[in-house]
Amino acid sequence: MNTTIKEIARKANVSLGTVDRVIHDRGKVAKKTKDKILKILEETGYKPNIYARGLVLNKSYTIAALIPDYNKGDYWELPSLGLNSAAQHLSQYNIKLEYFHFDQNNPDCFKEKSHVLLRSNPDGVIIAPVVNFEASYLCKKLNHLKIPFSFIDSKMEETEYMSFIGQDSFQSGKLAAKLINSLVYEKGKILIISIRNNSEFNKTLQKRIEGFNYFFEELDSAQKLEIEEFSIDQNISNWDKELKEILKSRNASGVYVPSSTVYHVARIIEDSQLKIKLVGNDLIKKNIQYIASGIIDYVIGQRPEQQGYLAFDNFYKYLITGQKVTRDNYLPLDIVTKENLYYYK
Amino acid sequence: MNTTIKEIARKANVSLGTVDRVIHDRGKVAKKTKDKILKILEETGYKPNIYARGLVLNKSYTIAALIPDYNKGDYWELPSLGLNSAAQHLSQYNIKLEYFHFDQNNPDCFKEKSHVLLRSNPDGVIIAPVVNFEASYLCKKLNHLKIPFSFIDSKMEETEYMSFIGQDSFQSGKLAAKLINSLVYEKGKILIISIRNNSEFNKTLQKRIEGFNYFFEELDSAQKLEIEEFSIDQNISNWDKELKEILKSRNASGVYVPSSTVYHVARIIEDSQLKIKLVGNDLIKKNIQYIASGIIDYVIGQRPEQQGYLAFDNFYKYLITGQKVTRDNYLPLDIVTKENLYYYK
DNA sequence: ACATATAATGTGCACGTACACATTGATATA
DNA sequence: TATATCAATGTGTACGTGCACATTATATGT
Numbered sequence: 217m218n219t220t221i222k223e224i225a226r227k228a229n230v231s232l233g234t235v236d237r238v239i240h241d242r243g244k245v246a247k248k249t250k251d252k253i254l255k256i257l258e259e260t261g262y263k264p265n266i267y268a269r270g271l272v273l274n275k276s277y278t279i280a281a282l283i284p285d286y287n288k289g290d291y292w293e294l295p296s297l298g299l300n301s302a303a304q305h306l307s308q309y310n311i312k313l314e315y316f317h318f319d320q321n322n323p324d325c326f327k328e329k330s331h332v333l334l335r336s337n338p339d340g341v342i343i344a345p346v347v348n349f350e351a352s353y354l355c356k357k358l359n360h361l362k363i364p365f366s367f368i369d370s371k372m373e374e375t376e377y378m379s380f381i382g383q384d385s386f387q388s389g390k391l392a393a394k395l396i397n398s399l400v401y402e403k404g405k406i407l408i409i410s411i412r413n414n415s416e417f418n419k420t421l422q423k424r425i426e427g428f429n430y431f432f433e434e435l436d437s438a439q440k441l442e443i444e445e446f447s448i449d450q451n452i453s454n455w456d457k458e459l460k461e462i463l464k465s466r467n468a469s470g471v472y473v474p475s476s477t478v479y480h481v482a483r484i485i486e487d488s489q490l491k492i493k494l495v496g497n498d499l500i501k502k503n504i505q506y507i508a509s510g511i512i513d514y515v516i517g518q519r520p521e522q523q524g525y526l527a528f529d530n531f532y533k534y535l536i537t538g539q540k541v542t543r544d545n546y547l548p549l550d551i552v553t554k555e556n557l558y559y560y561k
Numbered sequence: 562m563n564t565t566i567k568e569i570a571r572k573a574n575v576s577l578g579t580v581d582r583v584i585h586d587r588g589k590v591a592k593k594t595k596d597k598i599l600k601i602l603e604e605t606g607y608k609p610n611i612y613a614r615g616l617v618l619n620k621s622y623t624i625a626a627l628i629p630d631y632n633k634g635d636y637w638e639l640p641s642l643g644l645n646s647a648a649q650h651l652s653q654y655n656i657k658l659e660y661f662h663f664d665q666n667n668p669d670c671f672k673e674k675s676h677v678l679l680r681s682n683p684d685g686v687i688i689a690p691v692v693n694f695e696a697s698y699l700c701k702k703l704n705h706l707k708i709p710f711s712f713i714d715s716k717m718e719e720t721e722y723m724s725f726i727g728q729d730s731f732q733s734g735k736l737a738a739k740l741i742n743s744l745v746y747e748k749g750k751i752l753i754i755s756i757r758n759n760s761e762f763n764k765t766l767q768k769r770i771e772g773f774n775y776f777f778e779e780l781d782s783a784q785k786l787e788i789e790e791f792s793i794d795q796n797i798s799n800w801d802k803e804l805k806e807i808l809k810s811r812n813a814s815g816v817y818v819p820s821s822t823v824y825h826v827a828r829i830i831e832d833s834q835l836k837i838k839l840v841g842n843d844l845i846k847k848n849i850q851y852i853a854s855g856i857i858d859y860v861i862g863q864r865p866e867q868q869g870y871l872a873f874d875n876f877y878k879y880l881i882t883g884q885k886v887t888r889d890n891y892l893p894l895d896i897v898t899k900e901n902l903y904y905y906k
Numbered sequence: 907a908c909a910t911a912t913a914a915t916g917t918g919c920a921c922g923t924a925c926a927c928a929t930t931g932a933t934a935t936a
Numbered sequence: 937t938a939t940a941t942c943a944a945t946g947t948g949t950a951c952g953t954g955c956a957c958a959t960t961a962t963a964t965g966t
Contacts, residue, residue: 218655220922231946236924246944266653267615268922271951274612308611308882310563384904391900398743431900537653548904551896555736555776559729559893565952576916581954589914613952616921 219260227260228253239264266537270309277311279303279531280338282329282354283368284346285317289501291476291520292344295368298524299342306532313528314338320413321451323347330354334361340531341365345372346418364534368527370420371544378534381526381545383518385420388549389427389474392495395514395551396470397431397441399493404469405442409462411477413450424474424497444468450477460484468492478515482506499552499560507557517550517560564605572605573598584609611882615654622656624648624876625683627674627699628713629691630662634846636821636865637689640713643869644687651877658873659683665758666796668692675699679706685876686710690717691763709879713872715765716889723879726871726890728863730765733894734772734819737840740859740896741815742776742786744838749814750787754807756822758795769819769842789813795822805829813837823860827851844897844905852902862895862905 225235230249237245238253239262245253256262281299286292296315303313316333319325326347333341334357341358345351345367355375358365364378371380396406408428410421425445432440446462448455463471463484470493473481478496482503485492496503499517506512526545533539552560570580575594582590583598584607590598601607626644631637641660648658661678664670671692678686679702686703690696690712700720703710709723716725741751753773755766770790777785791807793800808816808829815838818826823841827848830837841848844862851857871890878884897905 222922232923233925233946234944237945240924242925244944249944263653265616265619265922267612267619268951269924270612271610271616271921271953272923272925274951308563308608387900387903391898394898394900401746546904548895549901550893551898551901553736553739553896555732555739556894556896558732559891567952577953578916578955579914582915585954587955591914594914610952613921614954616923616951617953617955619921 218265219262220265221262224253224256224260224262227256270536275310277339277531277535278314278336279311279340279342279528280314280316280333280336281342281527282316282318282326282333283342283344284320291498291500294498294500294520295344295524295527298521298526299528300524301521302525302528302532306528309532309536311532311536318347320346323350326350327353330357334358338363339535340378342527342531343367344369346370348372364531366527366530368523377543379527379530379541379543379545381523381530381547383549384546385423386427386430388497388516388518389424389429390431391427391549391551392424392472392474392497392514392516393428393431395516396472396493396495397435399495399513400441400469402441405444405466406470406472407462407466407468408443408445408472408474409459409481410445410447410474411450411455411459411480412447412475413477421474428472428474441470456480460488463490463492464488470495472496476500476503478512479503479506482511486511499550499557504557504561507552507554510554513553515552517552519547519550522547563610564607565610566607569598569601569605569607572601609883614883615881620655622684622876622880623659623681624656624685624687624873625659625661625678625681626687626872627661627663627671627678628687628689629665636843636845639843639845639865640689640869640872643866643871644873645869646866647870647873647877651873654877654881656877656881663692665691668695671695672698675702679703683708684880685723687872687876688712689714691715693717693764709876711872711875713868722888724872724875724886724888724890726868726875726892728894729891730768731772731775733842733861733863734769734774735776736772736894736896737769737817737819737842737859737861738773738776740861741817741838741840742780744840744858745786745814747786750789750811751815751817752807752811752813753788753790753817753819754804754826755790755792755819756795756800756804756825757792757820758822766819773817773819786815801825805833808835808837809833815840817841821845821848823857824848824851827856831856844895844902849902849906852897852899855899858898860897862897864892864895867892 221232221235225232234245234249235253238250283296284292299313316329318329327350341363343351343365351372355365359376366378367380369382371377408425432443448459471481473496476498479502482494485494494512495514496512497516499515503512503515507515530541534541550560566577566580570577579590579594580598583595629637644658661674663674672695686708688696688710696717704721711723712725714727716722753770777788793804816826818841821843824847827839830839839857840859841857842861844860848857848860852860875886879886895905
């Protein structure tokens with residue numbers, strides 16, 4: 217049983233109200249009395265009862281999530297699942313989640329949604345900063361309004377974010393390289409194929425490729441494999457044919473796709489019965505079937521659901537329980553393959 | 562703002578007490594009234610206010626953990642870390658953790674500690690059932706006393722446990738086989754070396770080995786590798802020499818140690834500068850250095866800290882928030898290697 | 907019809923906190 | 937001396953729930 221305000225008051229020979237004023241530093245207490253009460257608080261290690269506190273405050277918090285729009289089976293569905301799950305678990309604490317979806321290909325859309333978001337006056341904001349410049353503006357605004365915000369997936373160093381939840385892209389690429397290397401085993405050529413669905417410069421992709429190349433640069437030159445890099449834009453017609461052409465003509469032993477769109481390559485490998493080892497990212501539905509059948513050899517997961525869950529949970533911790541929040545949260549790089557696929561789903 | 566019992570009562574034209582009886586299924590309510598109230602509860606999606614609930618109950622719960630004794634750096638330190646972390650996070654909810662450590666090699670010790678545990682009259686029990694027969698007796702007792710209990714690490718199917726948190730040992734072995742297979746790549750011999758620190762039959766070890774063998778049985782006979790099995794008892798003097806002898810004489814390309822004691826093999830490989838690929842289990846401190854240096858190629862992790870955290874958290878959920886608890890919780894089989902080691906630590 | 911048992915329903919209190927409001931005591935001013 | 941001022945302290949209420957206890961309605965037996 218913890219000490220209560222009542223006990224403190226009895227020990228100090230004052231009323232509940234006086235203790236209350238000291239605890240909340242509301243003033244109107246004689247210095248002598250205040251010191252006496254503070255001392256007793258210290259000695260007894262008083263901690264407010266969170267139930268009574270929660271009951272009497274009974275505030276309703278709203279967390280806004282500024283996340284890319286998605287179709288079923290896309291990557292961004294997964295962080296949303298985690299966000300939803302956390303929101304549901306914590307709904308009894310009167311903390312709610314509100315989405316503001318934007319089109320990844322349209323920076324204006326991000327800007328517009330930012331404004332709508334700000335007008336809703338949330339108690340916290342979760343941002344997926346895929347559109348850098350506009351996000352920077354939003355962060356400044358939030359900072360000014362003293363609304364705490366978190367990044368998910370990737371972060372913007374120069375802002376005063378409360379927390380970041382994501383992965384280390386460079387290391388992800390390095391790990392992919394190691395896996396490919398163990399698969400093709402000293403013979404053959406390797407392709408890096410980026411399949412982008414927007415024309416923008418993408419930090420995450422870039423860093424993964426850097427990490428991938430770094431791994432091979434560090435190897436003995438004897439073990440080095442030939443690497444070729446390709447970039448395909450899904451907005452261009454016939455991108456599918458082009459991809460097929462590359463896969464068939466280059467006589468590659470292994471392919472690395474540094475994004476969740478690796479299933480496109482898997483489909484072609486399956487259809488054309490090519491003998492190519494394949495490594496990609498993310499455990500999305502469209503990839504799962506190819507992992508199960510062994511066409512995708514390895515996928516590197518980044519626990520997107522957990523990312524979503526943590527992002528929301530951090531606001532609960534911060535706003536409701538008043539706990540400190542870890543600022544940078546790097547989640548493990550999960551290696552997923554046929555044999556351990558089941559327990560990651 | 563969520564609906565309250567008061568509102569439900571007003572809508573149903575009854576008193577608070579009647580609604581309360583329906584919610585807690587305490588009987589003494591006319592069927593007609595009960596149905597009416599149930600319908601309203603359903604419609605409004607009533608959820609009890611956790612603060613008010615906690616305030617009025619304000620019980621102090623004690624969870625007992627019956628876990629093997631350990632030295633620093635041993636496997637069982639890790640679930641304890643998770644348990645402690647959960648206990649600390651949830652301390653404000655008046656739920657405490659009390660350990661009862663036993664000696665793995667001494668079934669009598671388990672029995673004795675079981676009795677001490679029962680006398681402490683806990684509100685929930687977490688059991689690591691490494692001593693099967695004695696655990697069975699304890700479970701029956703707990704069942705009779707209506708004290709809920711959970712298993713961690715491995716489970717006993719025939720008991721009425723509240724939840725289990727652990728891994729799929731068979732699949733763990735299968736995954737290890739796949740990794741070894743990709744490492745030695747169609748040439749050479751593979752050894753399975755069990756290093757036991759107690760003389761007892763160990764279910765987990767057995768199942769991992771079964772899974773390991775199963776993987777190779779399923780391969781085309783052309784790709785099959787020669788496999789030899791060894792078992793070493795650490796209680797026998799000179800076990801270290803024997804191990805060294807095996808590693809040096811058998812001309813193996815790969816070794817699988819189906820437990821956390823893989824670091825013993827790693828040490829010998831390092832000292833004797835052998836060229837043997839090595840796969841084992843668990844991310845304990847003694848293994849980490851060998852993963853970092855690449856002597857252990859892969860380790861399969863089972864998130865022991867998370868196991869501990871979940872085990873405790875499940876009791877919080879069950880006893881305090883009244884939520885339903887998932888009965889079987891299989892954690893992912895993490896593949897840990899030099900390149901992704903950092904983010905698993 | 908009446909007493910009595912029992913089923914059904916209602917009432918009141920406690921939990922610990924936050925905050926609005928009320929009261930007390932001391933000092934200064936007319 | 938009476939009164940206004942203001943600092944210091946005290947009191948009361950609400951939050952929503954769980955449970956003990958009180959009350960009312962209905963059925964049963966004589």
